[in-house]
Amino acid sequence: MAIPAPGSDTARPLGSLPLPARARPPLAWLGPARDYLGLVLLGVVLWLLLSRTNAFYSSVLASILIWTIAGSGLNIIAGLGGYPSLVQGAFYAIGAYGATLALMHGWPLWQACLLAIAASAFAGFVIGLILSRTRGQYFAIGTMFFGVVVEIVLTNWQSLTNGQLGLDVPLAFASMDQLNVAIAVTTIVSLMLVRLVGRRRFGLRLMTIREDEDLAEHLGVPTARIKLAGFVVSAIFGGVAGVLIAQYNGTISPALFDYYVGFVMFVALSVGGAGRILGPLLGSVFIVGLPDILNLSSGIGQLVVGLIFVVVIIVIPGGFMSAIDGAIAFVTKRRGRR
Amino acid sequence: MLLQALVSGVVLGSLFALLAVGLTLVYGVMEVPNFAQAGVITLAAYVMLWLNQTIGWPFWLAVAGGVLAGGVLSVLTERFAYRFVRTRPLAAPVVALGLLLVLDNSALELWGGDHVSLSPPYAGDVLYLGPTTLPAVGAAMILATVVALLALHLLLKHTRTGRAIRAVSQNPEAAAILGIRLERQYVIAFFISGILAGVAAFAYGPMYAVFPYMADEVLLNAFVVVILGGLGNVWGAVAGGLLLGILESLSAVYLSAAYQTTVGFTVLLLIIVLRPAGLFATGARRVA
Structure with missing residues (x-):
């Protein structure tokens, strides 16, 4: 995979990370602003x-958008970095419980958010450090176990989390409208951040690790540090998504955050398109939205x-995302031949 | 108290070992984390129940049928899904979860979600070993594990097929160059893993209950065992299984049953930090 030099930030189709050269897309004269404008429009x-x-x-x-936020974080470590993290659901839980507990103690919302971010970042740091020597399926299985542990702790730490019964979340937004704005804005900011990171040195280094970690090391990429940073950033996105889901739901309980959630978030990213900006959104529409709308809840639906x-x-x-690329390429090629 | 905990630890450990060996065998040849193994166990248990109680086959014949069904199902997961993602490590967990959902929920659709019991002829019997007691179903678990693993050992060490499987798990490219047909070894490894899942269903079903998600949690422990022994290491999986079974059983007695799984996890964590290639790493295989 060709990786452009840092700074060669030419315009590409919306929602794609650096790929081998292709035909100039429409509105290319706008430069990098084109993608960001497109994302703002999408946000509206x-x-x-x-x-x-x-x-x-x-x-x-x-719920689709909140999953998109968590999925965008996952997109950094799993999509750009190629590390199959199955623990995103745990950061989601830590963000939700952290913010809720802070609000219950009378903290203002912004402080609660900061706490949620700090807590999930810290958890990400610790887990990332512990799993720093593992790759591939070892990493996947290791992260999955952290998901299990967070679920067990949430269920059994009665005095803090009220166990299975869960907590009532103090609502910090004045109205549903405000919460809706917050969700839409956070979603778009997350997508923009992935777009930004993907073209910066940090993202390029992650992609180098994804393509060949040993070679990256030889090329002077500080792989251990970059992976850890990527994991912490992912965790923060998960924590922020957790704050929003707690506010949206009004109650939280361990059942919302079992280890399976982290697994499905990874699935959503893969189905949407790992390493693609709009991948998490598309994947979440499919994995979260479709079963809800078609009312596929159990039995045959899960099947x-x-x-x-x-x-x-x-x-x-x-x-x-790659299917969409294929379709676009097919259409433009036909038009060109005519 | 201590002796009794040790005995139940060995029973639990046999189950873990049985499952872990199947997982590690498949991982060895194909490098996929086969979460769908839990679904194979569930369906094998339901087939045994169905053959025994609905069709009316004698218990042992029904068990044989269920074990065989496990093997066939496992091969089907390889033929219809895993073989397409062999070269795509990021896709393997997704396919595994998808398959698990399909298998578990097929059981739910076909047989309903109730907890039912698979009762062998020796269901109520208890063995007295000195000061400790061992339910006959627990003894059956240990016996089944020993027999299955001995058979596997003989197969792996003393037959052409076994040598071929070991060759593929050491180095697929070199094995292919030497004329070993990879596709065939994949199928065989999945078949053996499915058979082991079937044996696990026979031993595990009577101890707890048969329901669509019966094996999901046990399988998590089996994954701890696989890492404990080193992915792809069969005897490491056996030793790791017994070790974890005894540890968990002791912690349930002396600490708290709620955190029993956490003990397994703590072990996993220590292993990953201290010896990432597993307790019994030979150095032949790098941690991938």
Whole structure:
């Protein structure tokens, strides 16, 4: 995979990270601003959808967007860095519980958010340090176990988390409208951050690690430090998503955050397109939104969802984003020939 | 108290070892974390129940049928899913989870979500070993594990097929150059792993209950064992299984049952930090 030199920030199709040269996309004269403008526009559309549709669709969209935030974080370590982290659900839980406990003690919202960020970053730091010597499936299994442990702690630390019964979240936003704005803005900021990181040295180094970690080390990439930083950044996104889900739900309990959540977040990213800016959004629409809308909750529904995971991953290795790329390339090629 | 905990630890450890060996064998040849193994166990247990109680086959024949069904199912997961992601490590966990959902929920759709019991003819019997007691189902678990692992040992060490499997797990490219057909070894490894899952279903079903998600949590422990022994290391998995079983059983008695899984996890953590290649690493295989 060709990796452009830092600073060669030419415009590319929306939602793609550096790829081998291709035809100039429309609006290329806007430069990098094009992607950001596109994301702002997307944010406005999402906000309109959140606030104008009926309560059911709005809540489905809200969970999709919150998953997109967590998934964007995962996109950094797993998408750019190529490390299959199955623990994103734990950071999500830590953010939710951290912010909720802070609010219950009368902290203002911004302080609660800072605490949630600090707590998830710290957890990410510790887990990242412990798993720093593992790669591939060892890393996947190791991270999965941290997800299990967080779930066990949340269930059994009665005095702090109230066990299975969970906590009632003190609502910190004045109205649903404000919360909707916060969700839409955070989603877009997350997507923009992934777009930014993907073109900076940090992102390029992560991608070098993904392609060949040993070679990256030889080329002078401080792999251990970069991986750890990537993991901590991922954790922070997860924590922020947790703050929002707690506020949106009004109650939190360990059942919302079992280890399976981290697993499914990884699946959502892979199905949407790992390493692609819009991958987490597309994946979340599919994994979170579709089962909700079609009311696929148990039994046959789960069976279908599982089948979809397997088929999508086998048939479209790059996820939906690469399928869209393929479709666009197909159309433009036909037009060019005419 | 201590002796009793040790006995139940060995029973638990046999189960872990049985599962871990299947996982590690598959990991050895193909490098996939086979979470779907839990689904194979579940379906094998339901097939045994169905053959025994609905069709009316005698217990042992039904068990044989269930074990065989486990092997076939496991091969099907390889043929229809895993073989397409062999060269894509990031896709393997996704496919594994997808398969697990498909298998568990097939059981839910076909047989419902109730807890039912698979009761062998020796269900209520208890053995007295000095001051400790061992339920017959626990003894069956140990016996089944010993027999299955001995058979596996003979297969791996003394047959052409076994040598081929070991060759593939040491170095697939070199094995292919020497004329070993990789596809065939993949199928065989998955078949053996499925058979072991079936044996686990036979031993595990009567001890707890049969329901669609019966094996999910046990499988997590099996993964600890696999890492404890070193991914791809069969005898490491056996030793690791017994070690973890005894540790968890002791901690349930002397610490708290709620954190029993956490003990397993703490062990995992120590191993990953101190000896990332597993307790019994030979140095032949790098931690990938």
